[in-house]
Amino acid sequence: MQRGKPGAGRPVRTSRQVRALRQERGWRVLVATLLVLTAVAGTVGWTLEKGETPRTGPPPGITAWRADRVFGVPLPDPVRDPPSAAREFFAALSEAKARALARRHPGVVGNLDGAPVSLRYEANARALRLGRSEQRVRSVNPAVPPAGRAQARELAARYSALLTPGRQILAFDPRGRGQVAEVHGDLGRARHVSVIVPGSDNDLSTFDRSRDAYSTPSGMARSLRRAAGDDIAVIAWVGYTTPTGLGPDAATARLAAAGAPRLNRFVTALPTVDGAPRPVVFCHSYGSVVCGLAASGLAASELVVLGSPGLRADDVADLRTRARVWAARDDSDWIRRVPNVEFLGLGHGRDPVDPAFGALRVPTGQVKGHTGYFAPNTESLRAFAEIATGSGTVTGRPPADSDAP
Incomplete structure:
Protein backbone atom coordinates (compact mmCIF):
# COMPACT_ATOMS: atom_id res chain seq x y z
CA MET A 1 0.00 0.00 0.00
CA GLN A 2 1.35 3.37 -0.99
CA ARG A 3 1.72 5.77 1.91
CA GLY A 4 1.86 9.56 1.62
CA LYS A 5 1.50 12.55 3.84
CA PRO A 6 -1.13 12.42 6.57
CA GLY A 7 -4.47 13.21 5.04
CA ALA A 8 -3.26 12.72 1.47
CA GLY A 9 -5.91 11.34 -0.84
CA ARG A 10 -8.78 12.30 1.48
CA PRO A 11 -11.61 14.29 -0.09
CA VAL A 12 -11.92 17.91 1.01
CA ARG A 13 -15.31 18.41 2.63
CA THR A 14 -17.31 21.61 2.53
CA SER A 15 -18.72 23.14 5.72
CA ARG A 16 -22.17 21.94 4.65
CA GLN A 17 -20.89 18.37 4.36
CA VAL A 18 -19.24 18.61 7.79
CA ARG A 19 -22.50 19.80 9.35
CA ALA A 20 -24.37 16.97 7.66
CA LEU A 21 -21.88 14.42 8.99
CA ARG A 22 -22.18 15.80 12.52
CA GLN A 23 -25.95 15.67 12.30
CA GLU A 24 -25.78 12.09 11.08
CA ARG A 25 -23.51 11.12 13.96
CA GLY A 26 -25.92 12.75 16.39
CA TRP A 27 -28.80 10.72 15.04
CA ARG A 28 -26.71 7.56 15.19
CA VAL A 29 -25.98 8.19 18.86
CA LEU A 30 -29.65 8.83 19.59
CA VAL A 31 -30.68 5.66 17.77
CA ALA A 32 -27.99 3.70 19.57
CA THR A 33 -29.25 5.00 22.89
CA LEU A 34 -32.75 3.83 22.07
CA LEU A 35 -31.23 0.48 21.17
CA THR A 56 -22.91 7.09 51.35
CA GLY A 57 -22.90 8.54 54.86
CA PRO A 58 -21.02 7.50 57.99
CA PRO A 59 -21.50 4.03 59.55
CA PRO A 60 -24.15 3.12 62.14
CA GLY A 61 -23.56 4.64 65.58
CA ILE A 62 -21.68 7.69 64.33
CA THR A 63 -23.46 10.16 66.64
CA ALA A 64 -22.37 8.35 69.82
CA TRP A 65 -18.88 7.85 68.39
CA ARG A 66 -18.38 11.54 67.65
CA ALA A 67 -19.62 12.49 71.12
CA ASP A 68 -17.38 9.99 72.95
CA ARG A 69 -14.45 11.51 74.84
CA VAL A 70 -13.42 8.32 76.62
CA PHE A 71 -9.74 9.17 76.08
CA GLY A 72 -10.16 12.94 76.43
CA VAL A 73 -9.72 13.58 72.70
CA PRO A 74 -12.00 13.26 69.65
CA LEU A 75 -12.02 9.80 68.10
CA PRO A 76 -10.90 9.51 64.45
CA ASP A 77 -13.77 10.47 62.20
CA PRO A 78 -14.66 7.84 59.54
CA VAL A 79 -15.70 10.50 57.03
CA ARG A 80 -13.68 13.64 57.75
CA ASP A 81 -10.32 12.06 58.61
CA PRO A 82 -8.11 10.00 56.27
CA PRO A 83 -7.63 6.29 57.07
CA SER A 84 -4.10 7.09 58.25
CA ALA A 85 -5.60 8.97 61.23
CA ALA A 86 -7.39 5.84 62.43
CA ARG A 87 -4.26 3.78 61.86
CA GLU A 88 -2.15 6.12 63.98
CA PHE A 89 -4.83 6.40 66.68
CA PHE A 90 -5.11 2.65 67.23
CA ALA A 91 -1.35 2.15 67.03
CA ALA A 92 -1.09 4.31 70.16
CA LEU A 93 -3.75 2.33 72.09
CA SER A 94 -3.23 -0.78 74.15
CA GLU A 95 -5.01 -3.89 72.93
CA ALA A 96 -7.36 -3.78 75.93
CA LYS A 97 -8.39 -0.18 75.23
CA ALA A 98 -8.87 -0.86 71.53
CA ARG A 99 -11.10 -3.87 72.20
CA ALA A 100 -13.10 -1.91 74.74
CA LEU A 101 -13.70 0.78 72.14
CA ALA A 102 -14.85 -1.85 69.63
CA ARG A 103 -17.34 -3.19 72.17
CA ARG A 104 -18.70 0.31 72.82
CA HIS A 105 -18.99 1.22 69.13
CA PRO A 106 -19.08 -1.94 67.01
CA GLY A 107 -20.89 -0.30 64.09
CA VAL A 108 -18.20 2.36 63.65
CA VAL A 109 -15.07 0.35 64.45
CA GLY A 110 -16.22 -2.50 62.20
CA ASN A 111 -16.39 -0.13 59.24
CA LEU A 112 -13.53 2.20 60.12
CA ASP A 113 -10.97 2.22 57.30
CA GLY A 114 -7.51 2.25 58.86
CA ALA A 115 -8.49 0.40 62.05
CA PRO A 116 -6.69 -2.92 62.70
CA VAL A 117 -8.18 -5.72 60.62
CA SER A 118 -8.54 -8.14 63.52
CA LEU A 119 -10.35 -5.47 65.54
CA ARG A 120 -12.77 -4.87 62.67
CA TYR A 121 -13.52 -8.60 62.48
CA GLU A 122 -14.27 -8.60 66.21
CA ALA A 123 -16.43 -5.47 66.05
CA ASN A 124 -18.47 -6.75 63.12
CA ALA A 125 -19.04 -10.10 64.81
CA ARG A 126 -20.42 -8.19 67.80
CA ALA A 127 -22.62 -6.02 65.56
CA LEU A 128 -23.94 -9.15 63.84
CA ARG A 129 -24.74 -10.85 67.14
CA LEU A 130 -26.57 -7.75 68.38
CA GLY A 131 -28.47 -7.51 65.12
CA ARG A 132 -29.40 -11.17 65.20
CA SER A 133 -30.76 -10.84 68.74
CA GLU A 134 -32.86 -7.83 67.74
CA GLN A 135 -34.30 -9.62 64.73
CA ARG A 136 -35.09 -12.77 66.72
CA VAL A 137 -37.06 -10.69 69.22
CA ARG A 138 -38.85 -8.89 66.39
CA SER A 139 -39.66 -12.19 64.64
CA VAL A 140 -41.88 -13.33 67.55
CA ASN A 141 -43.35 -9.97 68.47
CA PRO A 142 -47.13 -10.14 67.91
CA ALA A 143 -47.22 -6.37 67.43
CA VAL A 144 -45.14 -6.73 64.26
CA PRO A 145 -47.12 -7.55 61.09
CA PRO A 146 -46.63 -11.07 59.64
CA ALA A 147 -44.55 -9.74 56.74
CA GLY A 148 -42.29 -7.91 59.19
CA ARG A 149 -41.85 -11.03 61.32
CA ALA A 150 -40.95 -13.07 58.22
CA GLN A 151 -38.40 -10.44 57.20
CA ALA A 152 -36.92 -10.51 60.72
CA ARG A 153 -36.51 -14.30 60.56
CA GLU A 154 -34.76 -13.95 57.21
CA LEU A 155 -32.40 -11.27 58.52
CA ALA A 156 -31.58 -13.33 61.61
CA ALA A 157 -30.68 -16.25 59.34
CA ARG A 158 -28.44 -14.05 57.19
CA TYR A 159 -26.64 -12.72 60.25
CA SER A 160 -26.15 -16.28 61.54
CA ALA A 161 -24.59 -17.27 58.22
CA LEU A 162 -22.10 -14.39 58.43
CA LEU A 163 -21.29 -15.46 62.01
CA THR A 164 -20.21 -18.94 60.90
CA PRO A 165 -16.85 -19.66 62.60
CA GLY A 166 -13.92 -18.80 60.37
CA ARG A 167 -15.66 -16.03 58.41
CA GLN A 168 -13.85 -12.68 58.44
CA ILE A 169 -16.26 -9.78 58.00
CA LEU A 170 -14.33 -6.59 57.30
CA ALA A 171 -17.38 -4.33 56.89
CA PHE A 172 -21.04 -4.64 57.83
CA ASP A 173 -23.83 -2.09 57.54
CA PRO A 174 -27.36 -3.45 58.03
CA ARG A 175 -29.15 -0.31 56.88
Whole structure:
Protein backbone atom coordinates (compact mmCIF):
# COMPACT_ATOMS: atom_id res chain seq x y z
CA MET A 1 0.00 0.00 0.00
CA GLN A 2 1.35 3.37 -0.99
CA ARG A 3 1.72 5.77 1.91
CA GLY A 4 1.86 9.56 1.62
CA LYS A 5 1.50 12.55 3.84
CA PRO A 6 -1.13 12.42 6.57
CA GLY A 7 -4.47 13.21 5.04
CA ALA A 8 -3.26 12.72 1.47
CA GLY A 9 -5.91 11.34 -0.84
CA ARG A 10 -8.78 12.30 1.48
CA PRO A 11 -11.61 14.29 -0.09
CA VAL A 12 -11.92 17.91 1.01
CA ARG A 13 -15.31 18.41 2.63
CA THR A 14 -17.31 21.61 2.53
CA SER A 15 -18.72 23.14 5.72
CA ARG A 16 -22.17 21.94 4.65
CA GLN A 17 -20.89 18.37 4.36
CA VAL A 18 -19.24 18.61 7.79
CA ARG A 19 -22.50 19.80 9.35
CA ALA A 20 -24.37 16.97 7.66
CA LEU A 21 -21.88 14.42 8.99
CA ARG A 22 -22.18 15.80 12.52
CA GLN A 23 -25.95 15.67 12.30
CA GLU A 24 -25.78 12.09 11.08
CA ARG A 25 -23.51 11.12 13.96
CA GLY A 26 -25.92 12.75 16.39
CA TRP A 27 -28.80 10.72 15.04
CA ARG A 28 -26.71 7.56 15.19
CA VAL A 29 -25.98 8.19 18.86
CA LEU A 30 -29.65 8.83 19.59
CA VAL A 31 -30.68 5.66 17.77
CA ALA A 32 -27.99 3.70 19.57
CA THR A 33 -29.25 5.00 22.89
CA LEU A 34 -32.75 3.83 22.07
CA LEU A 35 -31.23 0.48 21.17
CA VAL A 36 -29.67 0.35 24.63
CA LEU A 37 -33.11 0.55 26.17
CA THR A 38 -34.58 -1.92 23.68
CA ALA A 39 -31.75 -4.41 24.04
CA VAL A 40 -31.88 -4.38 27.81
CA ALA A 41 -35.65 -4.73 27.83
CA GLY A 42 -35.62 -7.54 25.30
CA THR A 43 -32.63 -9.38 26.64
CA VAL A 44 -33.06 -9.44 30.39
CA GLY A 45 -36.10 -7.35 31.15
CA TRP A 46 -36.36 -3.71 32.03
CA THR A 47 -37.21 -3.36 35.70
CA LEU A 48 -39.20 -0.23 36.44
CA GLU A 49 -38.09 -0.05 40.05
CA LYS A 50 -37.99 3.14 42.05
CA GLY A 51 -34.45 4.49 42.06
CA GLU A 52 -32.25 3.26 44.88
CA THR A 53 -31.09 5.69 47.56
CA PRO A 54 -27.31 5.26 47.86
CA ARG A 55 -25.83 4.71 51.31
CA THR A 56 -22.91 7.09 51.35
CA GLY A 57 -22.90 8.54 54.86
CA PRO A 58 -21.02 7.50 57.99
CA PRO A 59 -21.50 4.03 59.55
CA PRO A 60 -24.15 3.12 62.14
CA GLY A 61 -23.56 4.64 65.58
CA ILE A 62 -21.68 7.69 64.33
CA THR A 63 -23.46 10.16 66.64
CA ALA A 64 -22.37 8.35 69.82
CA TRP A 65 -18.88 7.85 68.39
CA ARG A 66 -18.38 11.54 67.65
CA ALA A 67 -19.62 12.49 71.12
CA ASP A 68 -17.38 9.99 72.95
CA ARG A 69 -14.45 11.51 74.84
CA VAL A 70 -13.42 8.32 76.62
CA PHE A 71 -9.74 9.17 76.08
CA GLY A 72 -10.16 12.94 76.43
CA VAL A 73 -9.72 13.58 72.70
CA PRO A 74 -12.00 13.26 69.65
CA LEU A 75 -12.02 9.80 68.10
CA PRO A 76 -10.90 9.51 64.45
CA ASP A 77 -13.77 10.47 62.20
CA PRO A 78 -14.66 7.84 59.54
CA VAL A 79 -15.70 10.50 57.03
CA ARG A 80 -13.68 13.64 57.75
CA ASP A 81 -10.32 12.06 58.61
CA PRO A 82 -8.11 10.00 56.27
CA PRO A 83 -7.63 6.29 57.07
CA SER A 84 -4.10 7.09 58.25
CA ALA A 85 -5.60 8.97 61.23
CA ALA A 86 -7.39 5.84 62.43
CA ARG A 87 -4.26 3.78 61.86
CA GLU A 88 -2.15 6.12 63.98
CA PHE A 89 -4.83 6.40 66.68
CA PHE A 90 -5.11 2.65 67.23
CA ALA A 91 -1.35 2.15 67.03
CA ALA A 92 -1.09 4.31 70.16
CA LEU A 93 -3.75 2.33 72.09
CA SER A 94 -3.23 -0.78 74.15
CA GLU A 95 -5.01 -3.89 72.93
CA ALA A 96 -7.36 -3.78 75.93
CA LYS A 97 -8.39 -0.18 75.23
CA ALA A 98 -8.87 -0.86 71.53
CA ARG A 99 -11.10 -3.87 72.20
CA ALA A 100 -13.10 -1.91 74.74
CA LEU A 101 -13.70 0.78 72.14
CA ALA A 102 -14.85 -1.85 69.63
CA ARG A 103 -17.34 -3.19 72.17
CA ARG A 104 -18.70 0.31 72.82
CA HIS A 105 -18.99 1.22 69.13
CA PRO A 106 -19.08 -1.94 67.01
CA GLY A 107 -20.89 -0.30 64.09
CA VAL A 108 -18.20 2.36 63.65
CA VAL A 109 -15.07 0.35 64.45
CA GLY A 110 -16.22 -2.50 62.20
CA ASN A 111 -16.39 -0.13 59.24
CA LEU A 112 -13.53 2.20 60.12
CA ASP A 113 -10.97 2.22 57.30
CA GLY A 114 -7.51 2.25 58.86
CA ALA A 115 -8.49 0.40 62.05
CA PRO A 116 -6.69 -2.92 62.70
CA VAL A 117 -8.18 -5.72 60.62
CA SER A 118 -8.54 -8.14 63.52
CA LEU A 119 -10.35 -5.47 65.54
CA ARG A 120 -12.77 -4.87 62.67
CA TYR A 121 -13.52 -8.60 62.48
CA GLU A 122 -14.27 -8.60 66.21
CA ALA A 123 -16.43 -5.47 66.05
CA ASN A 124 -18.47 -6.75 63.12
CA ALA A 125 -19.04 -10.10 64.81
CA ARG A 126 -20.42 -8.19 67.80
CA ALA A 127 -22.62 -6.02 65.56
CA LEU A 128 -23.94 -9.15 63.84
CA ARG A 129 -24.74 -10.85 67.14
CA LEU A 130 -26.57 -7.75 68.38
CA GLY A 131 -28.47 -7.51 65.12
CA ARG A 132 -29.40 -11.17 65.20
CA SER A 133 -30.76 -10.84 68.74
CA GLU A 134 -32.86 -7.83 67.74
CA GLN A 135 -34.30 -9.62 64.73
CA ARG A 136 -35.09 -12.77 66.72
CA VAL A 137 -37.06 -10.69 69.22
CA ARG A 138 -38.85 -8.89 66.39
CA SER A 139 -39.66 -12.19 64.64
CA VAL A 140 -41.88 -13.33 67.55
CA ASN A 141 -43.35 -9.97 68.47
CA PRO A 142 -47.13 -10.14 67.91
CA ALA A 143 -47.22 -6.37 67.43
CA VAL A 144 -45.14 -6.73 64.26
CA PRO A 145 -47.12 -7.55 61.09
CA PRO A 146 -46.63 -11.07 59.64
CA ALA A 147 -44.55 -9.74 56.74
CA GLY A 148 -42.29 -7.91 59.19
CA ARG A 149 -41.85 -11.03 61.32
CA ALA A 150 -40.95 -13.07 58.22
CA GLN A 151 -38.40 -10.44 57.20
CA ALA A 152 -36.92 -10.51 60.72
CA ARG A 153 -36.51 -14.30 60.56
CA GLU A 154 -34.76 -13.95 57.21
CA LEU A 155 -32.40 -11.27 58.52
CA ALA A 156 -31.58 -13.33 61.61
CA ALA A 157 -30.68 -16.25 59.34
CA ARG A 158 -28.44 -14.05 57.19
CA TYR A 159 -26.64 -12.72 60.25
CA SER A 160 -26.15 -16.28 61.54
CA ALA A 161 -24.59 -17.27 58.22
CA LEU A 162 -22.10 -14.39 58.43
CA LEU A 163 -21.29 -15.46 62.01
CA THR A 164 -20.21 -18.94 60.90
CA PRO A 165 -16.85 -19.66 62.60
CA GLY A 166 -13.92 -18.80 60.37
CA ARG A 167 -15.66 -16.03 58.41
CA GLN A 168 -13.85 -12.68 58.44
CA ILE A 169 -16.26 -9.78 58.00
CA LEU A 170 -14.33 -6.59 57.30
CA ALA A 171 -17.38 -4.33 56.89
CA PHE A 172 -21.04 -4.64 57.83
CA ASP A 173 -23.83 -2.09 57.54
CA PRO A 174 -27.36 -3.45 58.03
CA ARG A 175 -29.15 -0.31 56.88
CA GLY A 176 -31.22 -0.39 53.72
CA ARG A 177 -30.49 -3.50 51.66
CA GLY A 178 -27.28 -4.01 53.64
CA GLN A 179 -23.60 -3.77 52.73
CA VAL A 180 -20.84 -6.21 53.60
CA ALA A 181 -17.21 -7.04 52.85
CA GLU A 182 -15.55 -10.37 53.60
CA VAL A 183 -11.90 -11.41 53.54
CA HIS A 184 -10.80 -14.82 52.29
CA GLY A 185 -7.25 -15.51 53.46
CA ASP A 186 -4.86 -13.82 55.88
CA LEU A 187 -5.01 -10.13 54.98
CA GLY A 188 -2.24 -9.21 57.41
CA ARG A 189 0.29 -11.63 55.91
CA ALA A 190 -0.76 -12.13 52.30
CA ARG A 191 1.81 -11.22 49.66
CA HIS A 192 -0.99 -10.41 47.24
CA VAL A 193 -4.39 -8.81 47.79
CA SER A 194 -7.35 -8.70 45.41
CA VAL A 195 -10.69 -6.90 45.73
CA ILE A 196 -13.81 -8.01 43.86
CA VAL A 197 -16.41 -5.32 43.06
CA PRO A 198 -19.71 -6.90 41.95
CA GLY A 199 -22.56 -5.44 39.94
CA SER A 200 -26.35 -5.17 40.09
CA ASP A 201 -28.57 -6.96 42.61
CA ASN A 202 -25.82 -7.54 45.17
CA ASP A 203 -26.47 -6.76 48.81
CA LEU A 204 -26.68 -8.51 52.16
CA SER A 205 -29.39 -10.89 50.94
CA THR A 206 -27.52 -12.07 47.83
CA PHE A 207 -23.95 -11.90 49.12
CA ASP A 208 -23.48 -15.67 49.36
CA ARG A 209 -26.61 -17.36 48.08
CA SER A 210 -26.14 -21.01 47.13
CA ARG A 211 -27.78 -20.73 43.70
CA ASP A 212 -25.32 -19.81 40.95
CA ALA A 213 -22.56 -19.57 43.56
CA TYR A 214 -19.85 -18.24 41.25
CA SER A 215 -21.98 -15.21 40.43
CA THR A 216 -22.06 -14.07 44.07
CA PRO A 217 -19.39 -11.81 45.59
CA SER A 218 -18.31 -14.39 48.16
CA GLY A 219 -18.40 -17.19 45.58
CA MET A 220 -16.17 -15.23 43.21
CA ALA A 221 -13.72 -14.52 46.03
CA ARG A 222 -13.57 -18.13 47.21
CA SER A 223 -13.05 -19.36 43.66
CA LEU A 224 -10.24 -16.90 42.96
CA ARG A 225 -8.41 -17.74 46.17
CA ARG A 226 -8.64 -21.49 45.50
CA ALA A 227 -7.18 -20.92 42.04
CA ALA A 228 -4.49 -18.47 43.17
CA GLY A 229 -3.22 -20.25 46.29
CA ASP A 230 -2.67 -19.52 49.97
CA ASP A 231 -0.37 -16.55 49.43
CA ILE A 232 -3.28 -14.29 48.50
CA ALA A 233 -6.14 -12.61 50.34
CA VAL A 234 -9.29 -11.90 48.33
CA ILE A 235 -11.94 -9.46 49.51
CA ALA A 236 -15.54 -9.58 48.33
CA TRP A 237 -16.64 -5.94 48.60
CA VAL A 238 -20.28 -4.90 48.50
CA GLY A 239 -19.60 -1.47 49.93
CA TYR A 240 -21.89 0.53 47.68
CA THR A 241 -25.59 0.55 46.83
CA THR A 242 -25.99 -1.54 43.68
CA PRO A 243 -28.80 -1.21 41.14
CA THR A 244 -31.73 -3.60 41.45
CA GLY A 245 -32.68 -5.23 38.18
CA LEU A 246 -31.72 -3.65 34.90
CA GLY A 247 -33.70 -0.45 35.00
CA PRO A 248 -32.74 3.22 34.99
CA ASP A 249 -30.22 2.85 37.82
CA ALA A 250 -28.28 0.24 35.84
CA ALA A 251 -28.30 2.44 32.73
CA THR A 252 -26.88 5.51 34.47
CA ALA A 253 -23.81 6.23 36.58
CA ARG A 254 -25.66 7.73 39.56
CA LEU A 255 -25.06 4.83 41.97
CA ALA A 256 -21.56 4.21 40.58
CA ALA A 257 -20.63 7.83 41.24
CA ALA A 258 -21.76 7.43 44.84
CA GLY A 259 -19.81 4.20 45.24
CA ALA A 260 -16.52 5.23 43.61
CA PRO A 261 -15.19 7.38 46.51
CA ARG A 262 -16.06 4.59 48.95
CA LEU A 263 -14.09 2.09 46.87
CA ASN A 264 -11.11 4.41 46.68
CA ARG A 265 -11.05 4.95 50.43
CA PHE A 266 -11.46 1.24 51.13
CA VAL A 267 -8.63 0.14 48.84
CA THR A 268 -6.31 2.92 50.02
CA ALA A 269 -6.74 1.79 53.62
CA LEU A 270 -5.97 -1.89 53.04
CA PRO A 271 -2.88 -3.11 54.87
CA THR A 272 -0.11 -4.44 52.65
CA VAL A 273 3.00 -6.44 53.42
CA ASP A 274 6.23 -4.50 52.90
CA GLY A 275 7.34 -4.85 49.30
CA ALA A 276 4.03 -6.33 48.12
CA PRO A 277 2.33 -4.79 45.09
CA ARG A 278 -0.76 -2.67 45.40
CA PRO A 279 -4.06 -4.61 45.32
CA VAL A 280 -5.56 -6.03 42.14
CA VAL A 281 -9.18 -4.94 41.63
CA PHE A 282 -11.65 -7.12 39.71
CA CYS A 283 -14.85 -5.39 38.57
CA HIS A 284 -17.85 -7.33 37.28
CA SER A 285 -20.74 -5.90 35.25
CA TYR A 286 -22.04 -2.64 36.78
CA GLY A 287 -19.15 -2.86 39.25
CA SER A 288 -16.89 -1.91 36.34
CA VAL A 289 -18.76 1.40 36.06
CA VAL A 290 -17.84 2.04 39.70
CA CYS A 291 -14.23 1.11 38.98
CA GLY A 292 -14.11 3.28 35.87
CA LEU A 293 -15.19 6.35 37.84
CA ALA A 294 -12.81 5.46 40.69
CA ALA A 295 -9.85 4.59 38.45
CA SER A 296 -7.95 7.88 38.61
CA GLY A 297 -7.69 7.65 42.41
CA LEU A 298 -7.71 3.88 42.82
CA ALA A 299 -4.59 2.50 44.53
CA ALA A 300 -4.49 -0.64 42.37
CA SER A 301 -1.69 -2.31 40.45
CA GLU A 302 -4.05 -4.08 38.02
CA LEU A 303 -7.63 -3.25 37.07
CA VAL A 304 -9.59 -6.17 35.58
CA VAL A 305 -13.09 -5.63 34.20
CA LEU A 306 -15.34 -8.50 33.14
CA GLY A 307 -18.78 -8.57 31.58
CA SER A 308 -18.60 -4.78 31.50
CA PRO A 309 -21.24 -2.45 30.03
CA GLY A 310 -18.56 0.25 29.80
CA LEU A 311 -16.34 2.28 32.11
CA ARG A 312 -17.55 5.78 31.28
CA ALA A 313 -14.31 6.31 29.40
CA ASP A 314 -13.32 6.41 25.73
CA ASP A 315 -10.10 4.47 26.23
CA VAL A 316 -7.52 3.41 28.81
CA ALA A 317 -5.84 6.81 28.78
CA ASP A 318 -9.17 8.42 29.62
CA LEU A 319 -9.24 6.47 32.90
CA ARG A 320 -6.14 8.33 34.10
CA THR A 321 -4.99 5.32 36.11
CA ARG A 322 -1.54 3.99 36.91
CA ALA A 323 -2.94 0.46 36.95
CA ARG A 324 -2.62 -1.89 34.02
CA VAL A 325 -6.09 -2.45 32.57
CA TRP A 326 -7.49 -5.82 31.47
CA ALA A 327 -10.87 -6.72 29.97
CA ALA A 328 -12.80 -9.98 29.60
CA ARG A 329 -16.06 -10.61 27.80
CA ASP A 330 -17.19 -13.91 26.37
CA ASP A 331 -19.40 -14.22 23.30
CA SER A 332 -21.98 -16.08 25.41
CA ASP A 333 -22.40 -13.04 27.70
CA TRP A 334 -25.69 -11.24 26.99
CA ILE A 335 -24.08 -7.89 27.73
CA ARG A 336 -22.38 -7.96 24.34
CA ARG A 337 -25.76 -7.18 22.77
CA VAL A 338 -26.14 -3.91 24.69
CA PRO A 339 -24.90 -1.04 22.47
CA ASN A 340 -21.97 0.75 24.05
CA VAL A 341 -22.92 4.41 23.91
CA GLU A 342 -23.27 7.25 26.37
CA PHE A 343 -25.93 9.82 25.64
CA LEU A 344 -27.93 12.11 27.94
CA GLY A 345 -26.65 10.15 30.93
CA LEU A 346 -27.75 6.77 29.58
CA GLY A 347 -25.26 4.05 28.71
CA HIS A 348 -21.67 3.65 29.84
CA GLY A 349 -19.57 4.27 26.77
CA ARG A 350 -17.16 2.20 24.73
CA ASP A 351 -16.88 -1.52 25.32
CA PRO A 352 -13.54 -2.16 27.08
CA VAL A 353 -12.92 -5.22 24.86
CA ASP A 354 -13.12 -2.97 21.80
CA PRO A 355 -9.59 -2.83 20.32
CA ALA A 356 -9.81 0.95 20.28
CA PHE A 357 -10.20 1.02 24.07
CA GLY A 358 -6.68 -0.36 24.54
CA ALA A 359 -7.16 -2.82 27.41
CA LEU A 360 -5.30 -6.12 27.50
CA ARG A 361 -7.58 -9.04 26.69
CA VAL A 362 -8.26 -11.88 29.11
CA PRO A 363 -9.03 -15.28 27.50
CA THR A 364 -12.54 -16.57 28.20
CA GLY A 365 -12.56 -20.17 27.02
CA GLN A 366 -15.19 -22.37 28.75
CA VAL A 367 -16.99 -19.32 30.17
CA LYS A 368 -20.77 -19.57 30.05
CA GLY A 369 -22.94 -16.48 30.27
CA HIS A 370 -22.66 -13.23 32.16
CA THR A 371 -21.74 -14.76 35.53
CA GLY A 372 -19.40 -17.57 34.52
CA TYR A 373 -16.01 -15.84 34.61
CA PHE A 374 -14.96 -17.20 38.03
CA ALA A 375 -16.26 -20.72 37.42
CA PRO A 376 -13.70 -23.53 37.85
CA ASN A 377 -11.84 -24.80 34.77
CA THR A 378 -12.36 -21.62 32.78
CA GLU A 379 -9.54 -19.83 31.02
CA SER A 380 -10.65 -16.59 32.61
CA LEU A 381 -10.27 -17.92 36.17
CA ARG A 382 -6.79 -19.26 35.39
CA ALA A 383 -5.83 -15.88 33.93
CA PHE A 384 -7.34 -14.02 36.90
CA ALA A 385 -5.28 -16.11 39.30
CA GLU A 386 -2.09 -15.31 37.39
CA ILE A 387 -2.90 -11.61 37.23
CA ALA A 388 -3.73 -11.59 40.95
CA THR A 389 -0.39 -13.13 41.90
CA GLY A 390 1.79 -11.76 39.12
CA SER A 391 2.80 -15.29 38.19
CA GLY A 392 2.31 -17.70 35.34
CA THR A 393 2.31 -17.11 31.62
CA VAL A 394 -0.53 -14.67 31.08
CA THR A 395 0.89 -11.34 30.02
CA GLY A 396 -2.02 -10.03 28.04
CA ARG A 397 -1.89 -8.86 24.47
CA PRO A 398 -3.07 -5.76 22.75
CA PRO A 399 -6.36 -6.62 21.06
CA ALA A 400 -6.29 -7.03 17.31
CA ASP A 401 -8.91 -5.68 14.95
CA SER A 402 -10.14 -9.25 14.49
CA ASP A 403 -11.12 -9.30 18.18
CA ALA A 404 -13.66 -6.54 17.74
CA PRO A 405 -17.11 -7.51 19.01
